[in-house]
Amino acid sequence: MAAQIWGSEKRARRRREISAKIAQMPELHDSKPLPFMTREEKIMESARKLTILTEKMGQIIDPTDPAELYHLNNEVLGLEGNPMALHGVMFIPALSAQASDEQQAKWLPRALRREIIGTYAQTELGHGTNLQNLETTATYDLATQEFVLHTPQITALKWWPGNLGKSSNYAVVVAHMIIKAKNYGPHPFMVQLRDEKTHEPLPGITIGDIGPKMAYNIVDNGFLGFNKYRIPRTNLLMRHTKVEADGTYIKPPHAKINYSAMVHVRAYMLTGQAIMLASALNIATRYSSVRRQGQIDKSQPEVKVLEYQTQQHRLFPSIARAYAFQFAGAETVKLYEHVLKEMKSGNVSLMADLHALTSGLKSVVTYQTGEGIEQARMACGGHGYSMASYISEIYGVAIGGCTYEGENMVMLLQLARYLVKSAALVKSGQSSKLGPLVAYLGVKSEPTSLIDRIPNSGFTEYVKTFQHVSKRQTLKAADMFFGLMEKGEKREIAWNKCSVELNRASRLHTRLFIVEAFVRRVNEIADIRIKEALTDLLHLHVNYELLDIASYALEDGFLSASQLDYIRDQVYLYLGKIRPNAVSLLDSWEFSDIELRSVLGRRDGNVYENLFKWAKSSPLNKTDVLSSVTQYLKPMMEKARL
Numbered sequence: 004m005a006a007q008i009w010g011s012e013k014r015a016r017r018r019r020e021i022s023a024k025i026a027q028m029p030e031l032h033d034s035k036p037l038p039f040m041t042r043e044e045k046i047m048e049s050a051r052k053l054t055i056l057t058e059k060m061g062q063i064i065d066p067t068d069p070a071e072l073y074h075l076n077n078e079v080l081g082l083e084g085n086p087m088a089l090h091g092v093m094f095i096p097a098l099s100a101q102a103s104d105e106q107q108a109k110w111l112p113r114a115l116r117r118e119i120i121g122t123y124a125q126t127e128l129g130h131g132t133n134l135q136n137l138e139t140t141a142t143y144d145l146a147t148q149e150f151v152l153h154t155p156q157i158t159a160l161k162w163w164p165g166n167l168g169k170s171s172n173y174a175v176v177v178a179h180m181i182i183k184a185k186n187y188g189p190h191p192f193m194v195q196l197r198d199e200k201t202h203e204p205l206p207g208i209t210i211g212d213i214g215p216k217m218a219y220n221i222v223d224n225g226f227l228g229f230n231k232y233r234i235p236r237t238n239l240l241m242r243h244t245k246v247e248a249d250g251t252y253i254k255p256p257h258a259k260i261n262y263s264a265m266v267h268v269r270a271y272m273l274t275g276q277a278i279m280l281a282s283a284l285n286i287a288t289r290y291s292s293v294r295r296q297g298q299i300d301k302s303q304p305e306v307k308v309l310e311y312q313t314q315q316h317r318l319f320p321s322i323a324r325a326y327a328f329q330f331a332g333a334e335t336v337k338l339y340e341h342v343l344k345e346m347k348s349g350n351v352s353l354m355a356d357l358h359a360l361t362s363g364l365k366s367v368v369t370y371q372t373g374e375g376i377e378q379a380r381m382a383c384g385g386h387g388y389s390m391a392s393y394i395s396e397i398y399g400v401a402i403g404g405c406t407y408e409g410e411n412m413v414m415l416l417q418l419a420r421y422l423v424k425s426a427a428l429v430k431s432g433q434s435s436k437l438g439p440l441v442a443y444l445g446v447k448s449e450p451t452s453l454i455d456r457i458p459n460s461g462f463t464e465y466v467k468t469f470q471h472v473s474k475r476q477t478l479k480a481a482d483m484f485f486g487l488m489e490k491g492e493k494r495e496i497a498w499n500k501c502s503v504e505l506n507r508a509s510r511l512h513t514r515l516f517i518v519e520a521f522v523r524r525v526n527e528i529a530d531i532r533i534k535e536a537l538t539d540l541l542h543l544h545v546n547y548e549l550l551d552i553a554s555y556a557l558e559d560g561f562l563s564a565s566q567l568d569y570i571r572d573q574v575y576l577y578l579g580k581i582r583p584n585a586v587s588l589l590d591s592w593e594f595s596d597i598e599l600r601s602v603l604g605r606r607d608g609n610v611y612e613n614l615f616k617w618a619k620s621s622p623l624n625k626t627d628v629l630s631s632v633t634q635y636l637k638p639m640m641e642k643a644r645l
């Protein structure tokens with residue numbers, strides 16, 4: 004099963020080898036539990052480990068393999084980020100995709116050797132989503148052949164970029180490029196921020212940390228202002244766009260090609276989300292098979308809480324989602340790598356499809372991951388609320404994904420644009436022009452679902468039902484939009500008036516893709532036992548998801564009330580079937596105790612003893628009487644007694 008999760012037996016074996024090596028290197032372990040550290044201590048600890056990794060990484064992993072890098076990152080540095088997180092996740096990918104060969108030769112080896120630390124600075128205090136209204140400017144000075152970066156007012160301060168505040172000395176900065184008074188829109192520039200020797204900010208640069216956040220507090224998200232700060236013309240990233248010495252602008256082959264660093268993270272982050280969801284569920288499911296509370300049969304001893312159907316209903320559909328996201332994520336990364344290769348050789352024809360897909364997936368996956376982790380926390384009762392579970396930290400980090408790389412609602416609306424265009428093709432009889440991901444929009448569906456009538460259809464009837472609701476909602480939302488425009492409404496106003504319905508279509512389309520990716524994977528599996536276990540999980544997934552969106556299928560009678568009962572019964576049936584495999588389905592992800600960082604979710608299940616040990620190690624327990632008591636509470640009580 005680990006091979007299915009991680010993509011191959013070799014990958015699963017490599018993960019085990021890497022975990023085993025790390026287990027033997029105490030210098031790479033947390034020196035104390037992260038929840039007992041201050042933010043400064045955590046950052047210090049993380050930087051300490053980073054320097055060891057820079058020396059020893061090659062002995063532990065293949066540093067050119069993103070999957071191995073990510074595993075090393077999660078084991079050693081953890082989910083809360085590190086002082087070089089953006090260096091790996093966005094700075095290097097941005098240079099790789101957007102710098103010319105010559106620029107790459109100059110900067111990439113330095114970045115890879117970690118001579119310099121970089122980040123990706125795009126969002127501003129006043130604008131993040133709407134890139135067209137970013138305010139930072141890069142004005143070309145023909146006389147000196149330099150760009151002058153400037154922050155015209157406080158709302159134009161770069162705000163949020165990870166590791167910008169304190170750690171990075173370089174950044175890819177996105178600014179509106181102005182040449183001879185003409186604004187060419189946002190473009191990426193390589194900018195040195197700090198002196199390479201002293202790490203002091205360079206003159207003309209105002210920079211700092213934006214303060215603590217809900218999570219990710221090892222990352223120094225920062226602010227940045229420029230005061231007429233000059234950089235050479237050749238610091239514009241020029242793989243796709245060029246500006247010649249005389250100010251001539253050579254436009255890129257696709258208007259949005261400069262957005263590739265965002266698409267990179269959107270494609271890769273799905274796996275990250277699946278891992279976080281599976282981690283939280285691993286903790287909650289292991290704990291639920293240790294925790295005994297109450298009786299189902301009063302004549303019997305207290306049961307493990309995992310025996311309760313409500314507990315299973317709370318956890319198991321999310322186990323199925325974690326697998327589904329992992330499989331959909333693997334497909335998306337493959338597609339991304341393909342499109343990136345094509346883009347490098349000038350073929351940009353697949354960019355729109357990739358953008359639409361990643362926008363929808365990013366939104367649905369992060370939202371449902373957040374939901375699943377929060378349920379996992381509640382499934383652990385009081386102990387879930389303790390930082391000893393580590394679930395609250397996982398939750399805080401995971402839901403950051405609902406916001407970064409494009410706010411979820413906004414990204415769903417990006418997918419909706421693609422869906423509406425596809426609907427227009429269907430309506431104008433041009434279904435043959437539909438791309439493969441939306442081809443179902445042009446296929447006539449049956450009048451009713453056959454779900455309960457062909458139960459062994461190998462999920463075909465389920466897929467058809469998902470297709471039916473997605474198609475119906477897409478065409479309905481598109482009709483609403485076109486209808487408003489026909490009545491004379493301006494395009495943008497009509498769009499806004501339909502946006503809730505449009506986003507519903509985007510979610511349904513994305514959920515269909517996730518189901519299909521799960522079905523595709525299960526169909527490929529040769530090993531009978533693995534196939535059986537995953538088929539049970541897939542049954543639970545399709546029935547649970549369908550129940551969740553049933554209103555869309557009920558409203559036009561595609562599903563009947565009796566079919567809904569059938570689907571509900573299937574959910575209960577598969578909850579019971581999955582119960583014996585539940586812990587194994589999560590242990591198969593092979594998270595080490597070092598990586599999980601959870602007292603509650605330890606592999607040995609020795610929960611209570613370790614919780615007590617953990618509590619005793621709390622800094623508050625270093626002394627029996629705190630100074631808050633001697634200084635304030637004790638005098639107060641004494642005064643009251645007089």
Ligand SMILES: CCCCCCCCCCCCCCCCCCCCCCC/C=C/C(=O)SCCNC(=O)CCNC(=O)[C@H](O)C(C)(C)COP(=O)(O)OP(=O)(O)OC[C@H]1O[C@@H](n2cnc3c(N)ncnc32)[C@H](O)[C@@H]1OP(=O)(O)O
Binds near residue numbers: 093134260265410
């Ligand atoms: C050992 C130690 C190692 C440690 C390091 C570990 C290394 C690991 C190695 C690698 C593994 C990677 C694993 C990753 C795991 C993830 C972990 C995450 C970590 C957390 C990092 C967080 C970092 C966060 C960064 C950021 O948030 S950066 C800022 C992001 N900002 C946004 O996303 C802004 C959102 N807004 C937009 O994208 C745009 O403004 C918009 C798309 C909404 C609108 O754009 P615009 O206004 O310009 O466009 P229009 O509306 O005019 O036109 C729209 C048309 O353009 C098309 N379009 C838009 N975008 C694209 C695109 N990207 N591609 C193609 N087409 C695009 C639309 O479709 C429209 O087309 P149409 O007109 O035809 O409809």
Ligand SMILES: Cc1cc2nc3c(=O)[nH]c(=O)nc-3n(C[C@H](O)[C@H](O)[C@H](O)COP(=O)(O)OP(=O)(O)OC[C@H]3O[C@@H](n4cnc5c(N)ncnc54)[C@H](O)[C@@H]3O)c2cc1C
Binds near residue numbers: 224
């Ligand atoms: C943990 C974290 C890490 C980050 N790291 C980085 C980084 O490294 N580099 C970087 O540059 N940035 C980074 N960011 C910033 C991040 O990319 C932005 O916060 C994000 O893109 C959302 O933009 P915003 O903050 O402007 O939200 P807003 O756009 O102001 O969103 C506020 C609300 O308005 C709604 N809204 C906005 N526009 C529309 C629209 N057109 N239609 C409908 N609704 C709309 C949204 O849906 C939302 O409900 C990070 C953010 C976080 C939380």
